[in-house]
Amino acid sequence: MTLRLLLPPSVGAARARARAELLDQSLRADLAEAMEVDVAADYADLAARAGAGTADLVWMPPTVCAQLESQMRALYKCIRQGRSHYRSAIVGRKGELWSLEDLRGRHAAWVDRLSVAGYLLAADLMRRSGIDPDRDLGGQRFLGSYPEALTEVLEGRADFAAITVRDESPATLRSALATHGGRRAADELATLRVTRACPNDAMAITQGLAPAQAEKLDRRVFQRDDTRSRAALCLALDADGFERARPGEYGALRDMLLEAR
Numbered sequence: 096m097t098l099r100l101l102l103p104p105s106v107g108a109a110r111a112r113a114r115a116e117l118l119d120q121s122l123r124a125d126l127a128e129a130m131e132v133d134v135a136a137d138y139a140d141l142a143a144r145a146g147a148g149t150a151d152l153v154w155m156p157p158t159v160c161a162q163l164e165s166q167m168r169a170l171y172k173c174i175r176q177g178r179s180h181y182r183s184a185i186v187g188r189k190g191e192l193w194s195l196e197d198l199r200g201r202h203a204a205w206v207d208r209l210s211v212a213g214y215l216l217a218a219d220l221m222r223r224s225g226i227d228p229d230r231d232l233g234g235q236r237f238l239g240s241y242p243e244a245l246t247e248v249l250e251g252r253a254d255f256a257a258i259t260v261r262d263e264s265p266a267t268l269r270s271a272l273a274t275h276g277g278r279r280a281a282d283e284l285a286t287l288r289v290t291r292a293c294p295n296d297a298m299a300i301t302q303g304l305a306p307a308q309a310e311k312l313d314r315r316v317f318q319r320d321d322t323r324s325r326a327a328l329c330l331a332l333d334a335d336g337f338e339r340a341r342p343g344e345y346g347a348l349r350d351m352l353l354e355a356r
Contacts, residue, residue: 096128096129096308097128097129097130097131098122098128098129098130098131098151098152098304098308098312099130099131099133099149099150099151099152099303100118100130100131100132100133100150100151100152100153100154101133101134101135101141101144101145101150101152101153101154102132102133102134102135102154102331103134103135103138103141103154103155103156104134104135104136104137104138104140104141107134108134111132111133111134112132114132114327114330114331115130115131115132117327117330117331118130118132118324118327118328118331119131119132120323120327121322121323121324121326121327121328122324122327124323124324125315125316125322125323125324126311126312126315126316126324133150138156138158138159141153141155141159142155142159142162142163145159145163145166145167145299145301146163146166146301147303148301148302148303148304149303150301150303151300151301151303151304151308152298152299152300152301152304152312153298153299153301154296154297154298154299154331154332155170155296155297155298155299156296157211157293157294157295157296157297157345157348158209158211158348158352160294160296160297160299160340160345160348161345161346161348161349161352162349162352163299164340164343164344164345164346164349166301166302167299167300167301167302168299168300168301168302168304168306168309169299169300169309169313169317169339169340170297170298170299170300170339170340170344170345171297171298171299171300171317171337171338171339171340172294172295172296172297172337172338172339172340172344173295173296173297173298173332173333173334173336173337174295174334174335174336174337174338175295175333175334175335176261176335177335178261178262178295179294179295179338180292180293180294180295181212181259181260181261181292181293181295182212182216182259182260182261182262182263182289182290182291182292182293183211183212183213183215183216183217183220183257183258183259183260183289183290183293184257184258184259184260184268184271184286184287184288184289184290185198185217185220185255185256185257185286185287185288185289185290186245186248186255186256186257186258186272186284186285186286186287187248187254187255187256187284187285187287188248188249188251188254188283188284188285189283189284189285190285191254192254192255192285192287193287194287195220195221195224195226195287195288196224196226197287198221198226198231198232198254198255198287199226199231199232200231200232200233201232201233201254201255202232202233202234202235202236202252202253202254202255203228203232203234203235203236203253203254203255203256204235204236204238204243204244204245204247204248204252204253204255204256205217205218205235205236205237205238205244205256205257206237206238206239206240206241206244206257207237207239208237208355209352209355211259211293211348211351212257212258212259212260212293213241213244213256213257213258213259214237214257214355215348215351215352215355216257216290216291216293216351217257217290218351218354218355219290219291219347219351219354220288220290220291222354233254236253241256241258241259241275241276242275242276242277244256244257244258245258245272245275245276245280245284246276248284249276249279249280249283249284255287258271258272258275258276259271259275260289262289263289268286268289269281272284291347293347293348294340294344294345294348296332297340298317298328298332298337300312300313313339316328317337317339320336325337
């Protein structure tokens, strides 16, 4: 049997080819299975093929996990730097914002309406605090990237933005600002609030894989940390390991997506 692995378009064909041979060799050694690697044309294609089971294993971003969670045999969250989740931080210029109430009438610089850390988590926090981003802000723009959003705040064209962070520690928050906006962002911006956590991207086992094959894959790859297959899969996904998602773990994100429509 040949296992069919589907990767998101962000991986790119060149990287997929580079990983395919290693994955194939590793699966043959550990499971006596070959592996075929493909790259989705876009995220709609990724979701469609995952839902239809025309791929056996699919690397899915959190938003696709939220949409298809109930249809998958299993989801294994990627662990990076010891965590299988991330958060969003609402940031603004130092000394100008002290509470979420201060955001009323202000201008937001978001990444995208489907960006989890760049919009969804922050907007969810605001709504749960009684602030409707679409009604209570002075304006909001969607810039497409974290650097662009932070530049809007630094240049005074917006009052706040949201970025992805691992945790709430001051060192992590400053590092995230520097990563997304450079030294100036780290020096001139401060964090107002950090949101609740969202599960990381995940490797999904679809309904296209027979139950016995899915169980073998779970037992020999995802539950063990000493196999070539697991090491190869971690390399392909830039992950340190995997953690099985609890049933319904992406439910809160699914609700946020519905709110954003």
